[in-house]
Structures are given as structure tokens and as C-alpha cells.
Amino acid sequence: MAVSIKDVALKAGVSIASVSRVLSGKPGVGAKTAERIRQVIDELGYRPNLGARGLVKRKTGNIAVVVPRGSYILNNPFFSTILDGIAKEIDQTEFNLLMSFTSVQQQRLLETQAVDGAILFSPRNEELSMDWLKSLAIPIIVVGSYLEDSPFPCVRPDDEEGVRQSVTALFNKGHRTIGLVNGPMSSMHSVRYYKGYESTLKYLGIPFSKELVFELDEFDGGKVVEVVSEFLKGNQHMTGVVCSSDFLAMGVMKAADNANVSIPHDLSVVGADDVPISSFLTPSLSSVHVDLIGMGRKAVSILTQLLEEKELEKKEYIFPMHYVDRGTTGTPKMKR
Amino acid sequence: MAVSIKDVALKAGVSIASVSRVLSGKPGVGAKTAERIRQVIDELGYRPNLGARGLVKRKTGNIAVVVPRGSYILNNPFFSTILDGIAKEIDQTEFNLLMSFTSVQQQRLLETQAVDGAILFSPRNEELSMDWLKSLAIPIIVVGSYLEDSPFPCVRPDDEEGVRQSVTALFNKGHRTIGLVNGPMSSMHSVRYYKGYESTLKYLGIPFSKELVFELDEFDGGKVVEVVSEFLKGNQHMTGVVCSSDFLAMGVMKAADNANVSIPHDLSVVGADDVPISSFLTPSLSSVHVDLIGMGRKAVSILTQLLEEKELEKKEYIFPMHYVDRGTTGTPKMKR
DNA sequence: TTGTAGGCGTTATCAG
């Protein structure tokens, strides 16, 4: 049986009101009484029950991080690095962090008034009903991507710029046949990557070919390597490939290895997001860097602003990307 | 203003007691009334307030996952894979998942009656006070490692067996000078790895040399590669190395690359845990596999058993490990 | 400066 405010009041010989006052640092308690109360609190090791407090204050003190269904996500460093940022920033606040990984969980979490606000991680357009989200009537932030036609503020990388830089980097090294390995088009992230890829090619005067675009439903382990291997075999004239994530790039590297395609000798590869692990690969992965930790932090900080009823300066917080040249990119050979 | 049980009762023309009864599926409500109530609940989109319910039931419906301080952890696939299992299993229950990443967070979480039980992820001996943990008076499970002299059930890999198998695998390939790259000794995981390494060498009749053991405080990015490179240079007669995690093994691979040591030609490397990403490395990493997802699931399932006041069959749930031969291991060359 | 009492949304006990 946990010690309650009543126990403290009793032992200190005061009313619970006074205890409550010193607890919340409110004025109206004599110095001596306050001191005594504090001492009793200490002695008894009293801790306020957050649930009860939430009930009357109508605040839970929790915020939710909602990640899309599909377990692949947890092993995706794009996610864990942003989560790292979220965790760091949340540590500066008084909030607890609730996480949900499935739609059942998120329903329970969001509909039962268990949280004051939520951070949606790279949601897919088709998975979340906008009406439902709005009906929740709590502040919501989208991070990593954004929802189409959504009223929610979002924090995301400047994808178009990222893919522009990676395609251009390959172009500048002499590549003229550049493929794209992309994620599922249900994510706006992939959509933007696709568009940016297309427009950059056009800008550079390179013909666009549907053959060179590969869309992966997700990175679900072994299967990926197989299909990407096929893709590589079917496009032997391709000398470079840009990917919409480092995770995909890793798959490409492995597939290349499988297909006896040497990187960067036969094929140059550029990832995206530059997750921490990228520089540990062999060869180390060229990528377009973005401050994922900062994105996580930003998501939390604007959510807490909203929670404090402050106005946001803008609706989209777009983080710059910049190309980082490492070991997976080189000049193209004449022929593969 | 969220709709409460009162609103439902009002609109249905019944007492809140009856509403509460249909909500919790308790008997004592006429079929017709129940039907009407259900309908109103639907119309109003009523959802019970978990906090209020928790207050009277003295259950929060939350369980905590406590991860040790230090951000490296989030990008460690050992963690994220176990977390994956935790998430999967939690989905089978009615619990919400609260996470804490720092000591401040875990204090708030655990001391404010915000959770019914907790899963401690690979805790370090010095970071958690046993007395404090006991004083919380909630069920606690340790996963990934264990706490010395702790009364808490734990779920962990059979580390001793793992290192025995990896050392033996190298031995069988002809290696006689085998190093160990280990984590910090504050983790029991490292301690067991160290012991297993030592005893296996003795069993195989290989002399133990302190020079060949390298202890890394943690995998904190670039620095690791540097120091491991030094280690490799200082031990050129070493033909194989076993690591206490795949994460460390990746660092060794990168360091080897830096030092112009070719794997597995010049040096064989064995990781541990066989995280999903391992098979995507080039060359793919030899490791000792363990069912990390299963460990996560098990942690949740025994915690919920405890929460239901059921007895546990045992105190330690040890998962078997078995060596998986992949690309980073080969026969030793005569000389490096 | 202090205490009393009402209420936050639920569940549970006890009458009717």
C-alpha cells in the first residue's frame, strides 16, 4: 500500500490541503509547517500519484510516440536515431513517454485519454484516418515524414534537396545511368524522393527510365537482397544508384555483393539520412546527412510548446540535408 | 471535454452503475438496457478514462521498459530486436508500454505509481540500487543480462555457452591465438563472456593472455574504431577474435578495414547475438545466434504472469545460443 | 495561514 497524501497530513498533523500546497510549491503555508511537512514527506518517502493528479488537472503528463505497424521499424536506424533525439529532449521535460507499435495499441493509447499529446513517426497515408486523429483533440506532431493534407505540424528532412544532391554528386563523378531504390509510395518520404529524383534527372538532362526505379515495400530481411539482386542484374548498364534510406542502401550493398558487383568499382551507391551505423560499413556508405537527433528533439520541443498553448512559428520544420562523400561512390567504369 | 460515463448514463437514462457494468462485462444488467447502453456508448464515442479506472482499481495498465542511460543503446540492434519482441508480446495484452531512458525518467516512472510492473533492460550493476528497486514493490523482470544477487527473474542468453561455441569454432578452424573484444565489466553479460572465454581457452589447452582481451567501455561511435585499430596493430599474431556482441564485431570489422587487415583472410571475427543486420554486412558476420525476439516476448509474458499473481516456474530463463558460420571466419594464415 | 468540502471519472458495495 503506497503512502498517500493523507498519510503525510496525518503524520504531520496538518490537513491534506497544506501538504498539497507545499507539494506544488504554492504559497500560503507557514515556513515552519512547510518545513515539517517536507520532513514527513521525506521520512515516509511519499510520492504523489500521477494518475490521481492527472484526473483533477486533466493532464496525464504523458506523451505518446506512435510508430507504424510492422516490426522492421525498430531495427531501422532512421527510427532509432530519431527516437534517440526524442528521448534526449523528453528528458528535459516532465513528461513520460508512452510508445505504441500497433494500431490496437495506438487506439488504446490515444482514445483513453492516456496522453496529452502525440508524436507520429513516419506515418503512412493510408494507415491513419485524418478524421480520427482530429477527433482525438490533442496536439499531434508528425516526424520523419508528413501526412498529406494534414493540419499537424511536421518535422522532416528536406528530401527533395537530399536526392537532388545525391543524384548530382553521382552525375559530377561522371555517372549518367543512375537508378533509384525507393521505399513504398504510401510514405510521403518516398513520394518526395521519387519526384526529386525525376526532376533532378530532367534538370541534368538525363533521360528518365522507369526501369531504373525500384520500389521496395519494406526492408523485411532476406527477401530484399534477392529482389534487389535481380534488379541489379537486369540493369547492368546502371553505374550508380541512390536510395531513399541508408537501410535500403545496405540492402543494395549486400545484393551487389551477392551478384558479384563490386562497390564502388562497378556500382556507386548513395544512401540517405546518414545514420550512425553508415560510417561503420565496409566500404563506408556515402549518404546525405541530416540531423536526425535534432529532428527528434525538435518534435518534442514543438509538441511541448503546443501543450503549453503556445503558438508555433511555422507548420513545417524542414531539416537541411547535405551530401557526404565516403567509400561507396566513385567514378563509373566504362562497362559493367 | 471528453465524454464521460456520466454523459452516457444520462443519455441512456440509466445510472452510471449500469453503464459501468456493461463496460466491464459484468452481469446484472437486463438485455434490453444493456443494448441501449451499448448503443449510446457507440453514438457518443465514449472511451473509459484509464487514469480514473486505475485510481480505483489500483492498477495503471502500464508496464515500463527501463533502459540504461547512454544513448548508444538505441542504435544497438541487440536492444531494438529485444524491444521488438517486447512490443510484439505486449500487443497480446492490455498493457501500455512506458519507456524511460534516463535515471531521472525512471525515477519518475517507477516512483509515482505510473506502472504496474517493469522490465529492466540489461542493467548495469552499479546503476541501480537493489534496495531502491525492492522498495518499489512492483514486479520486476530483468532482460538481456542480470543483476548480481538480485531477487528478480531474468531472461538472458546463455553467454558462457555462446562464447564457448565461438572460441571452439575458431579453434576447430585452426586458430590458436584468439582475442576477446568485450563490453564493460559492469555488465554481467561481459563478465560471463570473459569467464567463458577464459575457461574455454583452458579447456582447449590454449594459454590465456591478458594482451588479447580488449574491454570497451561502450560503442560510442568513431572513437571505438581508433582504439580497436590500435589493439589489432598491437596483436598482429592474433588470427581470430570473438566479440561479446555483433555491435562490437562491426566495430572490429571497420577497424580491421582501417588497419588494412582483411577479414577473414587475415583475421577471423565472431560476433554474438546474431542481430538481424549481421547477415547484411559484407562479409556477413559469423555469430552465435540467440532468439532475441523470443527473449523480449518471454520477458513480457513472465511479467504479466507475475502481475496476475501467478507463480513462475523458474527464476532464470536462459536462451540457448548456437554458432552460425558465415563470412567473417576462415582458416588462419601462417602469419599476418 | 490553515482547514473543509467538492469534484475529477471509475469501480464496487449495498440497498431497493
Next chain:
DNA sequence: CTGATAACGCCTACAA
């Protein structure tokens, strides 16, 4: 079968 009503732990007017 149904409905008051008293908790649960806490906050906060309002009184004293």
C-alpha cells in the same frame, strides 16, 4: 435487475 453512494488520491475554491 437497478441505482445511490462511498471510495481511489489529489487539487482547489471557499471559509475560517
